[in-house]
Amino acid sequence: MSDPLFEEDDGAGWIFTFADLMSLLLVFFILLYSLSRMTETTLVAALSSIQVALNSNGALVRQDPLKYSGGGTEVIRPAEPQMATNDQLTYAKEPIDEEVREQVKEIANDVANRFVATALESQVSVFEDGERITIRVDGSSLFESGEAEIKWEAEPIYATLLNIFQRYPDYDISIKGHTDNIPIRTSRFPSNWELSAIRATTTLRYFLNNGISPERMTATGYADSIPLVRNDTEEHRALNRRVEFVLERDNKKLRSK
Incomplete structure (x- = not known):
């Protein structure tokens, strides 16, 4: 008589973990592809939007748009408000x-x-x-x-x-x-x-x-x-x-x- 504690599970439970892993990898590669298509202009615009939202006086850009860990010193400030027309x-x-x-x-x-x-x-x-x-x-x-x-x-x-x-x-x-x-x-x-x-x-x-x-x-x-x-x-x-x-x-x- 076999011991139920050591009886193998007939279900393939590992497939769910594997499917989750594949999904995460797919999302990761899509994200990498999106970043590779980002231009300097769009990156600066994105940084500017985030910085303006956090600080109405502008904030220091710590990253060079071309080298993401370049330690840049450019300051992006919010655009001057336009007069109401x-x-x-x-x-x-x-x-x-x-x-x-x-x-x-x-x-x-x-x-x-x-x-x-x-x-x-x-x-x-x-x-x-x-x-x-x-x-x-x-x-x-x-x-x-x-x-x-x-x-x-x-x-x-x-x-x-x-x-x-x-x-x-x-x-x-x-x-x-x-x-x-x-x-x-x-x-x-x-x-x-x-x-x-x-x-x-x-x-x-x-x-x-x-x-x-x-x-x-x-x-x-x-x-x-x-x-x-x-x-x-x-x-x-x-x-x-x-x-x-x-x-x-x-x-x-x-x-x-």
């Missing part, structure tokens, strides 16, 4: 129906008049391009410097915005946070990207808590990537610190009515 500040790309254009103008005028009626016109600007309406709010009116909690003094602005969003339910709302180029490095906000993003989402949460549908809203932080003017003076930096609300008509909702 008319194409970036207006959004229409296709011919707009004249009826739609007139409707957007009427709504933009109504929005502007509501801020005038509440004596907020010095803190809020309203623009329209025939298809979308942009409400630009001075950032210092909403948040303390380096903070993302809404100031109690901002309540009239948020209340007016809430009334506007409720009045025009067919318009989606894109909330965009912008900062100046002064870096911030705290445990909560490692950079201006986090600060602008959390300000935008904090603002979104305010309207969500007050009954605006989450399907209508998006929130995005742009840090200092789209300045209105150069960040060369305190006055200019103050202009670049802002929150924008872009209202765009949801054509799908209108067609379903």
Whole structure:
């Protein structure tokens, strides 16, 4: 009688380990092939992207793009932010129906008049391009410097915005946070990207808590990537610190009515 402890297993269990090994080798050789096809330009671009993400002031490249352990000393810095152009500040790309254009103008005028009626016109600007309406709010009116909690003094602005969003339910709302180029490095906000993003989402949460549908809203932080003017003076930096609300008509909702 054979001993069950020493009885050989009929199954070929080794095949699974072998298959895993072959899969890993295949992935390894694909990776080597991809690296062999990488040019100096694409490598520098990749390093630049990683470094800019880690440090808004740029970082030291420790590797020569041609010799990966060459100990290079080149510094790749993020590109200077481009000034916002008319194409970036207006959004229409296709011919707009004249009826739609007139409707957007009427709504933009109504929005502007509501801020005038509440004596907020010095803190809020309203623009329209025939298809979308942009409400630009001075950032210092909403948040303390380096903070993302809404100031109690901002309540009239948020209340007016809430009334506007409720009045025009067919318009989606894109909330965009912008900062100046002064870096911030705290445990909560490692950079201006986090600060602008959390300000935008904090603002979104305010309207969500007050009954605006989450399907209508998006929130995005742009840090200092789209300045209105150069960040060369305190006055200019103050202009670049802002929150924008872009209202765009949801054509799908209108067609379903």
